[in-house]
Amino acid sequence: MATDTTRRQPTLDEVAARAGVSRSAASRVLNKAPHVSRATRDAVERAIKELGYLPNRTARALATRQTGIVALAISHDDPELFADPFFGQVIVGVSSALEETDLHLLLCLASSGRGRSRLTNLLNTRGVDGIMLMALRGDDPLAHIVRRAGLPAVYGGRPLHFTPQWYVDSDNLGGARLATEHLLGLGRTRIVTITGELGTEAGTARYRGYREAMVMAGLTPYGMAEGDFTEASGAAAMKTLLDNHPDLDAVFAASDNMAAGALRALSEAGRSVPADVAVVGFDDLGIAERTDPPLTTVHQSIQSLGKEMTRVLTELIAGRETASLILPTRLVLRDSA
Amino acid sequence: MATDTTRRQPTLDEVAARAGVSRSAASRVLNKAPHVSRATRDAVERAIKELGYLPNRTARALATRQTGIVALAISHDDPELFADPFFGQVIVGVSSALEETDLHLLLCLASSGRGRSRLTNLLNTRGVDGIMLMALRGDDPLAHIVRRAGLPAVYGGRPLHFTPQWYVDSDNLGGARLATEHLLGLGRTRIVTITGELGTEAGTARYRGYREAMVMAGLTPYGMAEGDFTEASGAAAMKTLLDNHPDLDAVFAASDNMAAGALRALSEAGRSVPADVAVVGFDDLGIAERTDPPLTTVHQSIQSLGKEMTRVLTELIAGRETASLILPTRLVLRDSA
DNA sequence: CCACAGCCTGGAAGCGGTTCCAGCATCGTC
DNA sequence: GACGATGCTGGAACCGCTTCCAGGCTGTGG
Numbered sequence: 001m002a003t004d005t006t007r008r009q010p011t012l013d014e015v016a017a018r019a020g021v022s023r024s025a026a027s028r029v030l031n032k033a034p035h036v037s038r039a040t041r042d043a044v045e046r047a048i049k050e051l052g053y054l055p056n057r058t059a060r061a062l063a064t065r066q067t068g069i070v071a072l073a074i075s076h077d078d079p080e081l082f083a084d085p086f087f088g089q090v091i092v093g094v095s096s097a098l099e100e101t102d103l104h105l106l107l108c109l110a111s112s113g114r115g116r117s118r119l120t121n122l123l124n125t126r127g128v129d130g131i132m133l134m135a136l137r138g139d140d141p142l143a144h145i146v147r148r149a150g151l152p153a154v155y156g157g158r159p160l161h162f163t164p165q166w167y168v169d170s171d172n173l174g175g176a177r178l179a180t181e182h183l184l185g186l187g188r189t190r191i192v193t194i195t196g197e198l199g200t201e202a203g204t205a206r207y208r209g210y211r212e213a214m215v216m217a218g219l220t221p222y223g224m225a226e227g228d229f230t231e232a233s234g235a236a237a238m239k240t241l242l243d244n245h246p247d248l249d250a251v252f253a254a255s256d257n258m259a260a261g262a263l264r265a266l267s268e269a270g271r272s273v274p275a276d277v278a279v280v281g282f283d284d285l286g287i288a289e290r291t292d293p294p295l296t297t298v299h300q301s302i303q304s305l306g307k308e309m310t311r312v313l314t315e316l317i318a319g320r321e322t323a324s325l326i327l328p329t330r331l332v333l334r335d336s337a
Numbered sequence: 338m339a340t341d342t343t344r345r346q347p348t349l350d351e352v353a354a355r356a357g358v359s360r361s362a363a364s365r366v367l368n369k370a371p372h373v374s375r376a377t378r379d380a381v382e383r384a385i386k387e388l389g390y391l392p393n394r395t396a397r398a399l400a401t402r403q404t405g406i407v408a409l410a411i412s413h414d415d416p417e418l419f420a421d422p423f424f425g426q427v428i429v430g431v432s433s434a435l436e437e438t439d440l441h442l443l444l445c446l447a448s449s450g451r452g453r454s455r456l457t458n459l460l461n462t463r464g465v466d467g468i469m470l471m472a473l474r475g476d477d478p479l480a481h482i483v484r485r486a487g488l489p490a491v492y493g494g495r496p497l498h499f500t501p502q503w504y505v506d507s508d509n510l511g512g513a514r515l516a517t518e519h520l521l522g523l524g525r526t527r528i529v530t531i532t533g534e535l536g537t538e539a540g541t542a543r544y545r546g547y548r549e550a551m552v553m554a555g556l557t558p559y560g561m562a563e564g565d566f567t568e569a570s571g572a573a574a575m576k577t578l579l580d581n582h583p584d585l586d587a588v589f590a591a592s593d594n595m596a597a598g599a600l601r602a603l604s605e606a607g608r609s610v611p612a613d614v615a616v617v618g619f620d621d622l623g624i625a626e627r628t629d630p631p632l633t634t635v636h637q638s639i640q641s642l643g644k645e646m647t648r649v650l651t652e653l654i655a656g657r658e659t660a661s662l663i664l665p666t667r668l669v670l671r672d673s674a
Numbered sequence: 675c676c677a678c679a680g681c682c683t684g685g686a687a688g689c690g691g692t693t694c695c696a697g698c699a700t701c702g703t704c
Numbered sequence: 705g706a707c708g709a710t711g712c713t714g715g716a717a718c719c720g721c722t723t724c725c726a727g728g729c730t731g732t733g734g
Contacts, residue, residue: 009463011720022684027722035682057462058398059720062689067395068464069406069443088425095446104459106406107444109432122441125394126346127405348690359714364692372712396690399719 010051019047030055070098070313071131073108073119075142085285086302090134090156093306101314103129110142123149130317132156132309137199152316154309158201166316167324168308172202175298175329176209179252179280182296182331184217188250188278192223194237194262196254203229206254206282223248227258234261242269249277250337256281256288259295263336278337293335300329347388356384367392407435407650408468410445410456412479422622423639427471427493430643438651440466447479460486467650469493474536489653491646495538503653504661505645509539512635512666513546516589516617519633519668521554525587525615529560531574531599533591540566543591543619560585564595571598579606586614587674593618593625596632600673615674630672637666 016026021040028036029044047053061067072094074087091107098105106128110119122128123146130152136142136159143162146153155167183191193210196203207224214221223245227233234253238261241248251266253259259281263273271277273293281288281297288295304327315322353363358377365373366381384390398404409431411424428444435442443465447456459465460483467489473479473496480499483490492504520528530547533540544561551558560582564570571590575598578585588603590596596618600610608614610630618625618634625632641664652659 009461013720023721024684024686024723025682028682031722033723037682040682054458054461056720057459057464058395058402058404059689060722061395062393062399062691062720063722065395065689084425085422088421091444092446095444095452099449099451099455102455104455104464105444107428107432107442109429112436114436115432118436118439118441121391122394124346124391127394127441350690360691361693361714361716362712365712368692370693374712377712393690396719397692399690399721400692402719 009056010053012053012055015044015047015051015053018051019043065126067127067129068102069104069106069128070310070317071106071108071119071122071128072134073110073131073142074134075110075116075136075140086283087134089285089302090306093303094132094310095306096303097307097310097314103314103317116142116145120145120149123151130154130313132313152313154313154316156305156309160199160201160204165324166312166322168305168312169201169324169326170300170305171326171329172205173209173212175282175300175331176206176252176254177213178209178329178331179282179298180210180213181217183250183252183278183280183337184213184219186250186278186337189219190222190245190248191219191250191252192225192241192245192248193221194234194241194251194253194258195224195226196229196258198226203254210252227254227261229255229257231257231261231264234258235265236261238262238265239269242266242271251277251279253279253281256283256285256291256295256297259297259336260287260291263291263293263295274335274337280331280337284332288332288334291336296334296337297332298329299332301327346393347390349390349392352381352384352388352390355388356380402463404464404466405439406441406443406465407647407654408443408445408456408459408465409471410447410468410479411471412447412453412473412477423620424471426622426639427643430640431469431647432643433640434644434647434651440651440654453479453482457482457486460488467491467654469646469650489650491650491653493642493646497536497538497541502661503649503659505642505649506538506661506663507637507642508663508666509542510546510549512619512637512668513543513589513591514550515546515666515668516619516635517547517550518554520587520589520615520617520674521550521556523587523615523674526556527559527582527585528556528587528589529562529578529582529585530558531571531578531588531590531595532561532563533566533595535563540591547589564591564598566592566594568594568598568601571595572602573598575599575602576606579603579608588614588616590616590618593620593622593628593632593634596634596673597624597628600628600630600632611672611674617668617674621669625669625671628673633671633674634669635666636669638664 012026013023016023019026020043025040026044029041095105108119110116131146132154134156143159155164157169158167180191195207198204211221223241225237225240227237234257251262253262259279262279266273266277273279281295284297284299288297308325312322349363350360353360356363357380362377363381366378432442445456447453468483469491471493480496492501494506495504517528530544532544535541548558560578562574562577564574571594588599590599596616599616603610603614610616618632621634621636625634645662649659
């Protein structure tokens with residue numbers, strides 16, 4: 001089968017022969033190494049051009065012990081949830097940063113056990129030069145696997161129970177504080193919060209930001225309900241909160257999805273937004289503009305997150321100094337608060 | 338820098354030495370090749386276990402000329418648009434199919450010129466065993482590049498001006514016909530259509546399906562406006578159509594995004610859906626459930642598309658017989674028609 | 675004129691596997 | 705008992721590139 005247009009690619013030996021030099025000389029030209037005379041360089045470069053030579057990636061990888069590939073691992077119970085625009089944004093950010101390098105991106109959806117073991121194998125067989133990890137739960141075995149593999153690794157967001165040496169994260173704490181302070185600034189005092197999963201760092205940090213802002217304003221946190229970042233959970237949480245705190249006058253939801261659910265629940269309960277209840281979300285990934293009313297929310301740049309993770313990882317691979325960092329968040333004012 | 342937990346992985350030579358056999362024998366055990374005695378097999382397997390040996394992926398790749406990696410190339414002018422859930426679904430489908438194999442997924446966003454040249458280089462240096470291509474415009478240079486590289490290639494959707502040897506596509510024509518026939522079945526006759534970009538196969542095929550259904554019902558196509566699959570373009574197209582055909586009683590939009598835009602425009606024009614105007618969309622990627630009213634639409638399974646592309650590609654790589662295919666679409670009834 | 679440093683050079687040894695092949699037992703058969 | 709067929713085996717070549725190293729050349733200063 002298959003077309004036989006696969007005319008074997010020329011090898012470095014053939015280039016060297018044609019240029020009338022040794023293979024090592026040709027290799028030096030290829031890698032712009034020093035100790036190459038002008039004449040040799042010219043001859044080799046001409047031969048390369050004439051033969052249409054391109055170095056074989058695998059052979060080079062074997063010799064240099066560098067594959068030129070980095071992995072982006074996304075660990076999630078539900079592969080469907082990968083369709084979330086969040087991950088798309090990460091990928092866009094990572095890709096755009098990789099374009100500046102000559103690294104390629106290997107994508108691993110490590111949800112199932114099978115996916116995990118494939119990833120483990122990839123790392124242990126030195127199939128990649130480094131790895132970026134997203135959306136790890138605190139107890140995710142992937143963390144150990146990665147650590148044991150001894151490969152450069154950068155986390156996107158911090159796992160709950162340990163802080164990896166290298167990570168890039170959004171300022172969840174500060175963003176939540178910003179959101180709550182905005183509601184306080186509007187004169188609201190009976191502010192409740194819908195948290196994300198408290199088994200995640202983002203979930204707890206945003207909850208903490210809310211409480212800190214309340215306490216600093218001399219108030220006690222007014223009420224909370226835990227969601228899981230999804231719209232449905234936001235609606236459910238909102239109903240619970242309305243039952244327990246009928247007089248609430250503002251809501252900080254730890255994700256736009258949950259805020260959208262909350263808006264729905266509020267409208268069903270006959271509360272008007274923002275007149276009766278002000279609502280602030282978190283993420284600003286597009287949904288926020290399309291809710292009714294459009295959502296005031298905390299903006300975090302997921303693309304930047306991806307870019308910065310990539311930058312840190314490439315520094316690590318190159319053996320340069322680098323540091324973890326926390327990206328700023330900012331409030332985007334729309335109509336809901 | 339970096340931790341020095343990188344204790345060098347054992348090599349096959351060390352395994353062989355420990356097992357007291359030659360490297361070739363050890364290799365045979367590893368690859369479950371014939372001509373291995375029971376004793377040899379046991380000894381090697383024990384050595385492998387004791388040493389925690391794992392074959393080096395790169396070395397194997399060099400010897401077998403197989404990288405164990407396939408590329409998924411997504412070509413789009415605007416990298417932002419990659420955040421579209423469409424691509425997320427493709428990736429989920431591809432990944433889940435790859436889990437059954439021992440291939441890994443390399444993701445290439447080939448939007449910019451830089452991205453394209455990186456991809457070209459990847460193919461020419463034999464960095465992958467095969468490639469899947471999505472969202473190519475008719476004149477995309479990528480098509481030539483891929484062809485010249487002589488690598489197994491599978492298209493997701495067909496480019497407009499040539500039909501690749503191997504592709505997987507949704508039944509755009511049939512789906513559009515289905516949608517239009519449904520509107521006809523409701524007794525509507527003044528049915529207009531909002532097409533997708535007519536520079537894409539999906540755009541033209543869906544337009545053709547609409548026309549065929551109209552003609553087969555003895556009607557002449559009532560009106561059309563071209564959009565580009567986005568919500569904004571759908572709204573604009575709807576306004577134009579309302580101007581030109583104020584008495585229209587149904588709309589077939591070639592994407593849910595455009596249908597959502599159309600719904601907005603209709604509501605602004607004071608038309609009620611479905612009473613005054615019935616609306617059918619295309620895609621069923623989640624948005625359709627969240628419009629007001631929920632959208633009757635043509636469902637296509639993007640995950641299946643990804644899965645099938647992967648299946649065809651792996652068959653190709655394995656040198657087995659295989660064939661292109663067109664995946665069925667079906668109508669999903671909601672409230673808009 | 676010689677010693678020595680410094681640049682180029684090609685040979686050869688790697689990276690870590692797979693695979694061809696000749697050689698050697700062992701077996702069953704005539 | 706001689707024979708070929710069969711099953712295992714290890715040596716060696718190979719995949720295509722990088723890199724170490726010894727040696728030859730040139731040029732400079734003493």
